[in-house]
Structure formats: structure tokens, C-alpha cells
Amino acid sequence: MSYKIETNCIQAGYTPKSGEPRVIPIIQSTTFKYETGEEMGKLFDLEAEGYFYSRLQNPTCDMVAAKIATLEGGSAAMLTSSGQAANFIAVFNICSCGDHIISSSQIYGGTFNLFSVTMKKMGIEVTFVSPDCTEEELNAAFKENTKLVFGETISNPSLCVLDIEMFAKTAHAHGVPLMIDNTFATPVNCRPIEWGADIVTHSTTKYMDGHAGTVGGVIVDSGKFDWDAHAEKYPGLTTPDDSYHGVVYTKKFGLEKAYITKATAQLMRDFGCGQAPMNAYMINLGLESLHVRMPRHCENAQKVAEFLENHPNVSWINYCGLKGNKYYDLAQKYMPNGSCGVISFGVKGGKEGASKFMSRLQLAAIVTHVADARTCVLHPATTTHRQMNDEELIEAGVTADLIRLSVGIENADDIIADIKQALEG
Numbered sequence: 001m002s003y004k005i006e007t008n009c010i011q012a013g014y015t016p017k018s019g020e021p022r023v024i025p026i027i028q029s030t031t032f033k034y035e036t037g038e039e040m041g042k043l044f045d046l047e048a049e050g051y052f053y054s055r056l057q058n059p060t061c062d063m064v065a066a067k068i069a070t071l072e073g074g075s076a077a078m079l080t081s082s083g084q085a086a087n088f089i090a091v092f093n094i095c096s097c098g099d100h101i102i103s104s105s106q107i108y109g110g111t112f113n114l115f116s117v118t119m120k121k122m123g124i125e126v127t128f129v130s131p132d133c134t135e136e137e138l139n140a141a142f143k144e145n146t147k148l149v150f151g152e153t154i155s156n157p158s159l160c161v162l163d164i165e166m167f168a169k170t171a172h173a174h175g176v177p178l179m180i181d182n183t184f185a186t187p188v189n190c191r192p193i194e195w196g197a198d199i200v201t202h203s204t205t206k207y208m209d210g211h212a213g214t215v216g217g218v219i220v221d222s223g224k225f226d227w228d229a230h231a232e233k234y235p236g237l238t239t240p241d242d243s244y245h246g247v248v249y250t251k252k253f254g255l256e257k258a259y260i261t262k263a264t265a266q267l268m269r270d271f272g273c274g275q276a277p278m279n280a281y282m283i284n285l286g287l288e289s290l291h292v293r294m295p296r297h298c299e300n301a302q303k304v305a306e307f308l309e310n311h312p313n314v315s316w317i318n319y320c321g322l323k324g325n326k327y328y329d330l331a332q333k334y335m336p337n338g339s340c341g342v343i344s345f346g347v348k349g350g351k352e353g354a355s356k357f358m359s360r361l362q363l364a365a366i367v368t369h370v371a372d373a374r375t376c377v378l379h380p381a382t383t384t385h386r387q388m389n390d391e392e393l394i395e396a397g398v399t400a401d402l403i404r405l406s407v408g409i410e411n412a413d414d415i416i417a418d419i420k421q422a423l424e425g
């Protein structure tokens, strides 16, 4: 039977049989026992499905990953130890030294650094394009060795909304997949696969966990990208893997499972950045209420945004739920039920004004975090993005006075009262 997203937030990923635990159990075990060495050998050869060592795969993590795959409308998923690990593994699974990727310039600071510094050292070159680029401009960024296009549904912290359909269409015209980091929108508000995205990633640390308790990530494959049709670009999926006696992932596991199986069997084996079962259990608790929390985050953020928009001490505001916003129409198209709880704005007085405003807040806490139940604020230019120079900051859409406000699910009047006194103090 197929269910709506509210039901899947609660029920998907795990259906206990008679006498089994009702709730996803925490399988806190590094290893799994077999009767014969032969049986275990088959697992190592990818000849049989099963668990043998939690560095590669763990049942608790897989149940939670299966739930998220259902929420995103994907064919397979894997949990990772962080959102950073998710984006790294997602890219590295189909790229290697000598390859090129295209990314929206307006992305999370950590991902920007991963692409522009760390992956560059590994010989993977990135071209950044504006998320507002035209189809022609995007086309012009492709090279012979381009392997994927990357963007965020709603960028952190600049809050641009990506035209996913246009990006997908253009990527596909060049025979490469579109990868979307859907952290801010969550599958409750946007399901990028429905708009043509091929791979979706998340920092589950944010809304999915939703309580600032657990760092984590997830990679979801749509199962729709035809790796075999572009076999010369993706030899890792379409030619024999020597580390598994010559298995060809697309042949053996089909398009629906090839990408995630390779990421599990090869990259988790070699990098070991999987999620821990206890953390996966906590992410699942967050997922169960995701469809209740997201509408409240959006409702509160809308009220706060409307308050800020009309306040004389606020110099500018960016929230795609506001009618005059540059991204209002795109947000209505891709997220008709609401976008996210994150707002960015500038206060009069630039960097200094921002810092004074923040230190006067009482309910909203200054933290290096975003997208959880508690209202919080951050000044990206002096924290998450401080490794960037002024030019890079502008390219990333981060001005010196930008305050990122993550509106929680407390009472909206209390949140507004706190902001008001801090603005007027």
C-alpha cells in the first residue's frame, strides 16, 4: 500500500513481524554471526545480502535510511556520519581525479570548502555558477569531463531557491545527474526527485533530527539516472570493480541499487563514515514528527519575516515566503506549502549593528546551528564563512551584516517580542 508523507514519516522503513519490537530497534553491535565461513564469504563477495560489520552497514541505520528513501521518493539510501560526509561520498562515488563538477555558488560554507579546497586537492575541479543563472549560462559551464551538477533547494545561508527543473533538464542534456542538497526544505516541503533531481542529500543534523541532538547525513538515490547510457563517464559503476572480484554494479544490482551499493561496499568500507545505530534511532524520532514541525517552523518564520520587513531598524530581509522576495515565485512552484524556518536579514549599522543586536537577544540563542526546534541566530561572516575572503563572501551571497535567524517552534509572539526588544534596545 502507498501512504502519504505524514504516514510515511511515522511508518516507513520498518514493518515488524509478529513478536518483533514495535519501534525500530537499536542494533548496537559491530559484528554479526554466521554458521559457516562460506556464508560469510558470500557477503564479502556481494553474492548474498546481509550484515557483517557495522562500518559498512548496520540494520538500524538501514531502516532509517529506507524511511528517508520513501520520504524522498528514492530507490535506495544510506546514512552517513554527517551532512559533510553525505555530500563528499555522494560526489566521490561518481567522480575521481581528473573529473569536473558544476556547483551552485550559493551553498553551505562547509560544502563550498569541500568542493573548492579539499576536493581540488584530490584532483576534482569545480566550476561555480550562480543559482540564478540562465540555461545558456549553465550550459556554458559544462566540460568534457563534467560528472555532475550540484545545488541546494534553499541555500544555506543565502536562502536562494534553485530552479531544480531547469538545472535537471540541463544536466540531463549533458548526460550527467543533478545532485540536490535538500536539507532546508526537507521532503515534507519539497521532493527534488519529483522535479528531475537524481540524487538527494541531507544534513539530517538539521530539521530531520530537529532537536540539535545528533550530527548526521543521508544520501538518497532516485534510481532513475541511466549510468549505462553514459557508461564512459561512470566507469566505477559500469565496469568491473577489482576489489569485489570484478562485479559490475549496474549489471548486478540494477539502476535502482547500483549507486548506493557501490557507495556502501566501496566507500564506506574504505572511509568508514557511516552513522552509529544509536544516532540513527534518534534521527528516526525526529523524522516521526517532521511533518508536524515543518508547517509550524514555516508559519512562525512567516510571522517573524513580516514583522522584520516592517521594522525601521532592519535594512533588508530575505525570506522566500514574502511576496516581494526575488524567489517568491520559485518557492511557490517548488514549495507551495512553505519553505523553511530560516530567514536572513541585515540590521542597520552593518557588522557592528549585527553583533549588538545578537548580544541583546534573550530567547534566541547564538549557536553554530540552524533548523531545530529552538530559535537561534548566527553571523556567518564571522563564523561559518570566516575562512572566505570578501570576494568569496559576496559570491556565496553572504554580506557582512547578514544575520541568519532560524525560527523555532516556540510561540511566535514570544519570538517576535525578543527580536523587537533586541532591535530597539
Ligand SMILES: *Cc1c(COP(=O)(O)O)cnc(C)c1O
Residues within 6 Å of the ligand: 082, 083, 084, 085, 108, 110, 111, 152, 156, 181, 183, 184, 202, 203, 204, 205, 206, 215, 216, 217
Ligand atoms: C549543515 C549543512 C551541511 C553539513 O552538514 P553537517 O551535518 O553539519 O555535516 C550540508 N549542507 C547543508 C545545506 C547544511 O545546512
